[in-house]
Amino acid sequence: MLQVAFIRENRETVLKGLAKRNFKNAVEMVDKTILADEERRAIQTELDAILAESNKLSKDIGDLFKSGETQKVAILKEKTVLLKDKSKELTENLQQKANELQELLYLIPNIPNEIVPEGISAEDNLNVFQEGEIPKLHEGAMPHWELAKKYDIIDFELGNKISGAGFPVYKGKGAKLQRALINYFLDKNTAAGYDEVQVPHLVNEASGFGTGQLPDKEGQMYHDATDNLYLIPTAEVPVTNIYRDVILKETEFPICKTAYTPCFRREAGSYGAHVRGLNRLHQFDKVEIVRIEHPSNSYAALNLMVNHVKGILQELKLPYRILRLCGGDMGFTSALTYDFEVFSTAQDRWLEISSVSNFETFQANRLKLRFKNSEGKSELAHTLNGSSLALPRVLAGLLENCQTPEGIKIPDALIPYCGFEYIN
RNA sequence: GGAGAAAUGGCAGAGUGGUCGAAUGCGGCAGUCUUGAAAACUGUUGAGGGUCACACCUCCGGGGGUUCGAAUCCCUCUUUCUCCGCCA
Incomplete structure (x- = not known):
């Protein structure tokens, strides 16, 4: 399996290598992979932000309990519930996107070395x-x-x-x-x-x-x-x-x-x-x-x-x-x-x-x-x-x-x- | 096959609901000292994602659940150990 980062940064090299293998639909596959990777990272970033906020609220709740301000806790709890729903949804999306990316990567063969001769059989x-x-x-x-x-x-x-x-x-x-x-x-x-x-x-x-x-x-x-x-x-x-x-x-x-x-x-x-x-x-x-x-x-x-x-x-x-x-x-x-x-x-x-x-x-x-x-x-x-x-x-x-x-x-x-x- | 116990960083091992990515020891790395080494001392030391770099996020055998919050509670699977049985 090639590294996504490598594909992302060396699209032309990858396409050239796949052409040497006579790999079908190379452009389509590679671009789909790059897109899936971008989408995956976007979802990850969004999810991370929500988790960060949620972690912070949980910490605050802990502090409030300690200082006895229990009446404020209820408000924060409500917020975390909303975040939780959102993060659950994003986690599912992320998983799906990650799987999609994984499957694409499984289908792309290795890039032949420079000295590999051209040929089909x-x-x-x-x-x-x-x-x-x-x-x-x-x-x-x-x-x-x-x-x-x-x-x-x-x-x-x-x-x-x-x-x-x-x-x-x-x-x-x-x-x-x-x-x-x-x-x-x-x-x-x-x-x-x-x-x-x-x-x-x-x-x-x-x-x-x-x-x-x-x-x-x-x-x-x-x-x-x-x-x-x-x-x-x-x-x-x-x-x-x-x-x-x-x-x-x-x-x-x-x-x-x-x-x-x-x-x-x-x-x-x-x-x-x-x-x-x-x-x-x-x-x-x-x-x-x-x-x-x-x-x-x-x-x-x-x-x-x-x-x-x-x-x-x-x-x-x-x-x-x-x-x-x-x-x-x-x-x-x-x-x-x-x-x-x-x-x-x-x-x-x-x-x-x-x-x-x-x-x-x-x-x-x-x-x-x-x-x-x-x-x-x-x-x-x-x-x-x-x-x-x-x-x-x-x-x-x-x-x-x-x-x-x-x-x-x-x-x-x-x-x-x-x-x-x-x-x- | 039956009964019980356990699974935490390279290793050993603490940690039973919030400040724990995680004490301590060993090991590794860097330094001080030394002609050099050893010893001693000081510092440092998990992985992945993300970022120009930070921030931030995830991971305490795997998966799921409870909770605002899980290494810690519950379910489940796997593996290991002990005892019993069976067998090479």
Whole structure:
């Protein structure tokens, strides 16, 4: 959520940013917001004046009681009754106007950073880096879902039986490889200075709003109506919400956290060949990194995160590329996003395996995540997060790129974690 | 699941209808002293709205109510603690 004061004072910048996102009705939305804010403040001022008067009268009444002038009290009481009616009415108006403003603010996405490329779809993303050799596969090479079946390491049909499509069962070496990847990623992240945390997999409404999943992506989350809890779509939600309503000291920066969690996504509206196998699941595993930074350092931190993820992919020897997302393809809350994609040799397409973003103050504003600056004033912090990494597509890339006639050759870095060199 | 108690500033903890945004202690920050540090002493120290800046307004777990006036009384929800039961 953008700060109203920022919108008010930087209308043109905001409109320019929204245009880059191809955001519809930007002028109308922004002007409505500015108007609602003005109205809200006007009502607030009026209400404050009435409350001030009412407070003063109450004090006077107290004094009169003390000095025994009780006959005067009745007159003052009458006055306060009138003020009370008025203040009640204004309070209701204020509440209504504040809600209206809040709802408008919820609908306005973050302003993209200067270097975000223009564009409307994934086609327009900017390829900023590519590395790793795309292997020439042997005769009879298969896509990962066939490999999974051949070696009996992932059972999609069994998942269908237990839950439904998108809930695979990992078996034998497949299950062990999952566990190996999780441990490997966590070890890499903690070695890079990220503190490991274990967090709840169900979160309340306030947390959903804090990181921006609500109200924007309500339909993408599984929701338990009985207790009004949401299954997390990413560890970003519980981990970032650790810092909801927190005021940090400047010396506490940077805050670096990593967490493994399963992620649950309804993926409503997804269909077709691209959701085959591990490409798109309702439940998947992911190791996340989250940083909370001083505003002056957040872009340097974003680069650190990008380089960190690069390091892991290099070690796994997977062919990958990095895209700077264009305005039209960026997430609602992000100011700058880099997507990592691994090449799926057998499918002949790139698969997104990580998304690293700087949200600047967008999340912090909702979270009320602030720090005391050098002048002793509260200022919003910057939040960032990234996948490091999402398992299924790493696994897909790994199975496909590392297949040999002898079986799947496990990358050296993972062998100590899974305890075998081949899946065959 | 049953019974009882509680929720106040970064922490501890006082405050049972008006002068309480709130004593006191600890912690934090600034200063004095010191070569420096510690100790001691002095000052300062919650958040949000509003304003050019003040004024002013709101907030004592959340929501509602009583009252001219609520941290304080009432209702309700949530959470925590203690005891009992059940279970990993």
